[in-house]
Amino acid sequence: QAPSVAGTNTLDLPASSGTLLTTTGNGSQLTGLTTSYAGTKTLIINGNMAIAQRGTSSTLSSYGYLIDRWATNPFGTSTTISQSTSVPSGFQYSLKTLRPASNTDITPRMAMQTIESNNCYDLSSQTVTLSFWAKAGANFSAASNTLNIQLTTGTTADQGGVIYYSWAGAANPINVTQALTTTWTKYSFTGTLGAGILEAAVIFYYTPVGTAGA
Secondary structure, eight states, rough: OSSSOSSSSEEEEEEESSOOOEEETTEEEOOOOOOOHHHHOOOOOTTOOOOTTTSSSEEESSSSEEEETTTEOEEESEEEEEEESOTTTTSSEEEEEEEETTOOOSSOEEEEEEOGGTTTTTTTTTTEEEEEEEETTTTBBGGEEEEEEEEEEESSSSGGGGGGGTTTTTTTEEEEEEOOOOOOOOEEEEOOOOTTOOEEEEEEEEOSSSSSOO
């Protein structure tokens, strides 16, 4: 609870050694915060899939967005992307992507988020960890239930997600596959970014087989 009086107020946390945050006057200035208290920087925006200003379900036949900040890029005919209420414990929403029913196109389906250049300048040569929850739906039709996970980087600012696969200086510090089960499971993968990166993207994709929903 904020103090009810103006002036200088100090907040001390248990087991801290000295002042953590000091608010001065109306709170417009914060001093005394050190990186040891700042925690890990999270670069993914709307990772809980809670914001969906464009709607909660759509079938797209070209690069586009539904869940805020999350794009899909159908390499074949179309992809259905939706905000789902099937979630692991502690979450409200998830992102679901699939082929429309009876679709036989077997080109990859994906969901991705581009990390803007303004959030990449301090990542050069840093080690990062990508953590997420995933499961296979009832009609998930990837070969061996395999999900592909990539962290792609580039060396030119703001090239845009639609051409992530041909970014200048492209590299994949994380490029792995994971067999999914029908149970929500948390996965984590670590990679070291190259020097001088100016853009990044997190990409999840799978290559379907057979007929959707069959």
